[in-house]
Amino acid sequence: MENIVSMLDRPRFRLIEQDICRPLDLAEPVDRIFNLACAASPPRYQADPIHTTRTCVIGTLNLLELAARNNARFLQASTSEVYGDPEQHPQTEDYVGHVNCTGPRACYDEGKRTAETLCFDYLRTEMADIRVARIFNTYGPRMDPADGRIVSNLVMQALEKRPLTIFGDGLQTRS
Ligand SMILES: NC(=O)c1ccc[n+]([C@@H]2O[C@H](COP(=O)([O-])OP(=O)(O)OC[C@H]3O[C@@H](n4cnc5c(N)ncnc54)[C@H](O)[C@@H]3O)[C@@H](O)[C@H]2O)c1
Known part of the structure; x- marks a missing residue:
């Protein structure tokens, strides 16, 4: 809450607290969706790995459905972890990865990979206009x-x- 305190009294800002694993329906139209929701550091995403997978898969699906209903452009915050334990450095976007689906990081790695799969299937079937950003280690104020x-x-x-x-x-x- 401290991080968004400067926005709270803006008339065009509204905070809705919701787990994205639950479907979201909004009364007003939506034109852009930025899906950044996911525990992102290993201690956090491994603390409840099943919820991490749910967030990546069911959460992303819920927001893609919201995008499809509203004809909204959708940005998925993906990750360098989709490359797993890569065998090539640096990784290019066409590298398909070296990932272990049963390891302790899989809830995040494979969850984010499935989230990308959903995004690209929504794109191919023309149900939503999507973008995917594979973020590496990002840091900053707050x-x-x-x-x-x-x-x-x-x-x-x-x-x-x-x-x-x-x-x-x-x-x-x-x-
Ligand atoms: N920061 C990085 O270096 C980095 C690298 C790769 C990918 N990413 C991705 O970018 C996004 C944002 O990362 P961040 O560093 O800001 O992480 P962060 O932990 O600061 O923020 C993630 C937010 O998602 C929320 N969240 C988690 N599960 C949720 C759910 N089921 N429903 C609703 N909200 C939920 C958390 O409460 C938290 O506020 C994440 O999806 C992460 O995987 C970040």
């Missing part, structure tokens, strides 16, 4: 300090003068 991903972890450790956590040999690369 980020949750306890998010659990590498950039915020390192920034918080540096600010608090704690040792920086490096997994493995520290030679990993990342786009």
